[in-house]
Amino acid sequence: MNATTSFTLNGKPVTVASPRDRMLVWVLRDELGLTGTKVGCEAGLCGACTVLVDFEAVLSCSTPLGDVAGKSVLTIEGLAHDGKLNPVQEAFQDHHAFQCGYCTSGMIMAAWAFLKKKPKATRTEIVEAMEGNICRCGAHVRILDAVETAGKAMGGAR
Amino acid sequence: MRRRDFLQGVAAGTLTFFFATPLGAAPIVPTRPGTYPEDFNAYLKISADGRVSCLVGKVELVDMVLGDTDLCPWDMPTGGSLTMWHTAPVLRGAAAEARAVLLRMASKALGAPVSGLTLKDGAIWVKETPARRTTFGELVKGRKMERHLGKVKPKSLSDCTLIGRRVPRKDALAKVTGAAQYAGDLRMPGTLHACVLRPPAQGQTLVTADTSAAERVPGVRIVRDGTLLAVLHAQPDTARKALALALVKGTFEGPEPDVDDVRIYQYLVDKAAPGQRVVISRGDIAAGEKRAATVVEGEYRNAYESHATLEPHTSVAKWEEGRMTVWASTQSPFVFRDAVAEALKLGQDKVRIIAQFVGGGFGGKLVGPGAIEAARIARQVPGVPIQVAWNREEDLFLDGYRPAAVVKLRSGLDAGRGAITFWDSTVAGVSQGEAELCYDMQSNRYQAPTVPGLHPLKVGAWRAPNAHTNAFARESQLDALAAKAGLDPVTLRRRLITDARLLRLLDLAVETFGWEPAPGPTGRGIGLACGAWRQGLVVALAQVTVDKRTGRVKTERFLEAVDVGLVVNPDGARQQVEGAITMCIGQALSEEIHFKGGRILDKNFDTYLLPRFSAIPRIQVVFAGTDTSVTQGIGEPPVVPVAAALANAVFDATGARVTHVPFTPERVLAALKLVPAS
Ligand code: FES
C-alpha cells in the first residue's frame, strides 16, 4: 500500500495514492488525467512538462510527487477561469505563438511564472527566462513577442 | 478504402463532389495503384444539416487534424511541400463547382434567376427580397447526389474574402489551454503502455531474453513477437522503469559497421567510389576548365541530423474483431496504413489509421515504425489498447536521419568574371535534388553513387531532403569564387542568374536588408545564399558575429525573401518561414548525431543541441507577391539556403570558410586557423 499524498491542484484539493518518488508529470497525466502537461525529454532539458508549484516554475518530469505534498500545483488546465483565458494564453493565441503546439503548455507556464514576478521584463530577460524551454518548430520569435505582450497586459508597460 | 465503399458510407441527402485530375496541379505519380487521379477524390461534402466538410487525407501539422483512413479519400503524405500545390487548386475548384450547383438549385427553388441571387455563409437569397431565402441544407436535403468534376474554374482572386488575409488559427484555443489531443494524450480505458527492449546498436536484433525479474513486478506483462519484445504495464513510467532497471536481459546479434561520426565522411567517399555515376551532364567539363581564369576547389560536408520532433513518435493500437485501429502521430496516414497492413499481413481494409494532433514532423513522421510496433504488440493482446510512446533516447536512436554527405566541388570563372566555365561535383551521401539552380553554367557535371546500403545509419526524409546539402555546397562555392575573383556575391549572382523571378527576388532581399554588397570578407559578417524547392524560390541574407576566441557564431539578423506564388494564408506562411530559419540555425550551428558503430551516443537534448531562445536572431520575411494562382507549399523552400547564408556570413566576418555543417565552435576555430594572416 502506498501512503497517500495531498496537494492543491488548480485550486482544488486532491489526494493521490501514487508512490512519493513517482514523478509529478505521470501523476498529473496518468493518474489525474491532465494531459495538457507534455513530456519531451524526461530529463529536465526541454521544459515541455513545466508546471507551477507554489507559483514557481518546476519541471514536473523531474519533480517527485513527495515534493509537492501540501503545496499548490498549477497546470495549463488551471490557467483559464470561467472560459476567460489568462493574459499569457491570450497573447499566445493572438500571436500564433506555436506551430505544432507541443511545447506550448510548458512555454505558457514558464512565461506566466516569470511574468508574475517581473511583468516589466526586457527582451533579454525574457530570453533568459525561457532558455530552458525548447520549441522544435521554431516559434521562438512569436513566443517572445507573446510574452512581451502578456507582460504589458499584466501592467508591465515600459 | 475503395470508392464504392466510401460511397456506401456517404449518407443520403448529401452532395458530394468528386474530382478528376486537377488541371494545373502538379503531376502526380502515385507510388501505389488505386489512387489520386481517377479512382476517387471526394473533396467536398454538403450534408442535410447544411454543414460543408472537406475530406482531405492530409494532416495539418500546425492547424486542423485531418486524416482518417476510413473517412477520407486516399491521399499522398503530408510532405514535400506538396499539399498546397495539390490540394489548393482542387479544393478551390470543388468550392467553385459546389457554388454553381447550389445556385442553380436555389434558382429553381426560389423561382429567381441565378444572376439575381446572393450566396453567403451557407445561405442563398434573392438580392431584392432577402426574405426569399434558402440554405445549403434545405437544398440538399433528401437527395443523394454525386458530381464528377474535371474542370476547375475557381472565382477570381480579387473576389476572394479569405485568401491572402490573416485568419485566426482554428487550433489556437485547444493549444493554449492544453486541450489539444496528441496521440499520447488518448486515455482509452484499459490501455497498456508498452516499452520495447532495444538493442545497443542500430540494426541489431534480439536473440534471447530473460524476463523473469520483470515478470515479478505486479501488473507487468511481457509480449514477444519474433524479435520484438515489450514490457507492458498500465502505467507508462512503470513499464519504462522495468527496462531502465535492466529487469529484462537480452542478447542481440547483428554486425556493427566499423565507423563513427569522425570517420564517416571518408567512409562514405570510399564506399561510394565504385558506384559513382554521372547524373547531370551538360557541356564539356575539360574544355570549360581550360577556359577558367579563377578556379576554386571545395569539399563540403554535413553530419547526420535528427528530426527531433518535440513529441517523440507515439501511437496507440487496438486489435478488435479482426481489424487494427491505430491512433498515431503521423504525417501520412495512408503510408502508415499500408505499412501496418504489410507488417501484420493484413488487408489494407483491415487497418484504420486515425491521425491525432502531431507534435512536429519535418519528414520524420512520414514513416511509422512506432505504429508498426504498437500494432504488432496489440495483435497479441486483443481488445486492449496498446500505447507505444518512444522516449527521447529511442526517438534519437530510431529516427531516420538527414543523411550525412560529402560534396566535392571544382569550378571556375572566366577571365571576364561573368561566366561559370565549369562546375564539377562528386557527391556521396545524397542525390542531385535541387543541385542546379537557374545559374548559367557552360558545363556542369554531378556524380553521385548508386550504392545500396551506403549509409551505416538509418536515414530518411528531412525537410527539403538533398536540397539543403546541395545548396550549402553550391552557394558556399559561389561565394568562394566571387571572393577569389574580387567580386561581391550579389554582382556575381546577377551575372549568372537566368530566371527573372529569382533576379527580382534577389533585388527584393538586398533592398529590404539595406545592404551595400562589397567583395568579401568585409568584416561586416553578412552572407547571401539562394535556394529552390520545386517551384519555390528563396533568397537568404544572414548577419553574424563570430567570437574568434571561442569559435562561437551568433546569428544577429536573418532575412528571407520568398517566392511561392500566391500566398493563401500570409500569417501561416510567415510562420513556416520563421520556423524554417530557426530550425536551420540549429542545423547549421549545433545539431549533429554522434555515433560509434551502430551506437547512437546522443541520448537526449544535453548533447543533441537544438537552437534555444538565445540563438534566435531578428528575423524578417518578405514575400515576392507574385500574382499567380499557382501556390507552392512553403514547408520546405525556406529551409534550403539557411546554412549556406550563415557560412557565407562567417566568411564575410572573418575570412574563414566553414565547410562542415554543423559549424560548431571547434570547427569554426579550425577554419579560423587556416585564414592567412594579413
Ligand atoms: S519533459 Fe520535463 S524537461 Fe523535458
Ligand code: FES
Ligand atoms: S510549436 Fe512545435 S515544438 Fe513548439
